[in-house]
Every structure is written in C-alpha cells, then in structure tokens.
Amino acid sequence: MRDVDLSNVTVDSHTGGLLVDHCRRLGIDVVIRGVRGVRDLDYEMPMARMNRELAGVKTFFIAADPTLAHISSTLVTGMSRQDRVPNDALSELLPAHHPPAPSEPLRCLDALAGDADTDSFAA
Structure with missing residues (x-):
C-alpha cells in the first residue's frame, strides 16, 4: 500500500440538527456514510x-462489514432495555474503541452501521 497524505482529513461526529447545517458551519464538503x-x-x-x-x-x-450488517441501533437499543441482556453481550455489538454506555448505545453503533440519525465522518 502506498503512503497517502491525510493531513486534510478530519473525522468528526455530529448529533442533533441537520447534517447539511453542520457541514456549512465547518466548511465540510465531503461526507462518508456507512450502509448495511x-x-x-x-x-x-x-x-x-x-x-x-x-x-x-x-x-x-x-458498505458495512457483511458480518455486522444485521446490527442496527434500533435492535441494540431494544436489547439494552431488556433486563435479560447483560451489557457485556451488547458490548460485542459495538466498536471496540467506544465502550457502550447504557444510556447511549445509539451513538456508538451509528458510526459503525450507518443508521438514519448517525454520526458522520467528514473529510
């Protein structure tokens, strides 16, 4: 693999409001989205x-990793509300770099799965 200069790339998270407004505010002109x-x-x-x-x-x-394509924030949120599902079982469904908080399974998974109200990776 060749060396690539990524000095002009920023990874950014956005929640709340319209993504287009966030992009305008920060001068973002490219967004990368994951789809299952x-x-x-x-x-x-x-x-x-x-x-x-x-x-x-x-x-x-x-495209999302096919082995993870069945996972959605809706399913993880529903599972987190069930007393029968331990948090460590939910942890296996979320990215390793962001341990799940019981009140916040959506934000963790959105970056991975590309749900409708997702985090955005902007370049």
Missing part, C-alpha cells in the same frame, strides 16, 4: 442528493 444494504441506501440517497443541492456536500457510501 439496499434499505439503508434507499434512505440515505435522497438526503445525500439534498445535501449536494443545498450546500454542495458530496456523499460517499461505504
């Missing part, structure tokens, strides 16, 4: 088109 399958892509494409129309923000999609 066709349903995610069907949901994300209209938003990507609108972000491009409103602010010139381009969206690139990356």
